[in-house]
Amino acid sequence: MTDPLFNLGGKTALVSGASRGIGEAIAHLLAGHGAHVICTSRKIEGCEAVAGAIRDAGGSAEAHAVHVGDTAAIDALFETLDAAGRRVDILVNNAAANPYFGPAVDMTLDAYEKTVEVNLRGYFWTTVQAARRMKGHGGAIVNVASVNARRAAPGQLVYSMTKAGIVNMTEGFAKELAPLGVRVNAVLPGLTDTKFASALTGNPKIMDMMLRLIPLARMAQPGEIAPAVLFLASPAASYLTGAALPVDGGYLA
Numbered sequence: 391m392t393d394p395l396f397n398l399g400g401k402t403a404l405v406s407g408a409s410r411g412i413g414e415a416i417a418h419l420l421a422g423h424g425a426h427v428i429c430t431s432r433k434i435e436g437c438e439a440v441a442g443a444i445r446d447a448g449g450s451a452e453a454h455a456v457h458v459g460d461t462a463a464i465d466a467l468f469e470t471l472d473a474a475g476r477r478v479d480i481l482v483n484n485a486a487a488n489p490y491f492g493p494a495v496d497m498t499l500d501a502y503e504k505t506v507e508v509n510l511r512g513y514f515w516t517t518v519q520a521a522r523r524m525k526g527h528g529g530a531i532v533n534v535a536s537v538n539a540r541r542a543a544p545g546q547l548v549y550s551m552t553k554a555g556i557v558n559m560t561e562g563f564a565k566e567l568a569p570l571g572v573r574v575n576a577v578l579p580g581l582t583d584t585k586f587a588s589a590l591t592g593n594p595k596i597m598d599m600m601l602r603l604i605p606l607a608r609m610a611q612p613g614e615i616a617p618a619v620l621f622l623a624s625p626a627a628s629y630l631t632g633a634a635l636p637v638d639g640g641y642l643a
């Protein structure tokens with residue numbers, strides 16, 4: 391039986407970028423603690439597979455294709471959920487873009503806009519749509535940011551900048567939504583073994599340099615990031631809002 395502090399029974403959790411990596415681990419963990427999970431990403435097949443695996447394990451989940459860089463797609467998702475009588479109690483903004491690696495002075499405006507549209511506007515607009523519906527019954531929002539929010543990484547200036555913006559957005563919404571009973575927190579993952587990080591993890595020279603900066607001397611597995619999200623979304627974190635929790639093997643220490 392789930393400890394009441396971590397019991398999400400009766401709650402609905404929307405997880406963006408749930409088809410693989412950290413989002414997939416979050417979707418499974420929240421479902422395992424009783425939440426009905428709405429899995430979203432751009433490609434429906436991946437989301438269907440994760441939602442199906444959750445159901446096969448005895449949980450409850452559904453899948454929707456949503457590109458978080460497309461505000462009309464975000465609106466359409468919430469309209470679909472409204473029509474189905476689904477109320478989102480927990481929002482995990484996790485899907486992010488990092489289309490460019492290299493000197494910022496060589497970056498195209500197109501790559502800049504894609505990064506900002508997904509990472510900042512996507513998190514912002516999804517939060518707005520969820521928060522409007524949390525009014526009157528409360529909720530919890532968890533934003534997956536990055537250690538880059540605190541320490542800009544070489545070759546990832548704009549991505550790092552958007553992650554810093556997400557932490558500031560978390561603090562702003564925490565203050566604005568507290569009177570509505572909505573808590574807003576962020577998780578700052580360090581280097582994690584996913585497709586997203588493959589440009590770094592696939593390069594032995596970069597890996598060697600990065601591992602020397604991480605006191606635990608290894609990267610995280612997605613399943614090591616998800617528990618922090620569960621904690622922040624659960625009754626165990628009832629007095630926590632506006633926090634940014636690093637899960638980084640000590641990198642920021």
Ligand SMILES: NC(=O)c1ccc[n+]([C@@H]2O[C@H](COP(=O)([O-])OP(=O)(O)OC[C@H]3O[C@@H](n4cnc5c(N)ncnc54)[C@H](OP(=O)(O)O)[C@@H]3O)[C@@H](O)[C@H]2O)c1
Pocket residue numbers: 406407408409410411412413430431432433434436456457458459484485486487508534535536537578579580581582583584585586587
């Ligand atoms: N891995 C790391 O080292 C690391 C470190 C710090 C922070 N993070 C953060 O952790 C989060 C998850 O990253 P990850 O490492 O788990 O990446 P990942 O394994 O590549 O997974 C990314 C997920 O997001 C979805 N996605 C990508 N772009 C999307 C968009 N525009 N709209 C909707 N869904 C989209 C992908 O599915 P589709 O392809 O179907 O859209 C996939 O489900 C991100 O916010 C990332 O910045 C990662």
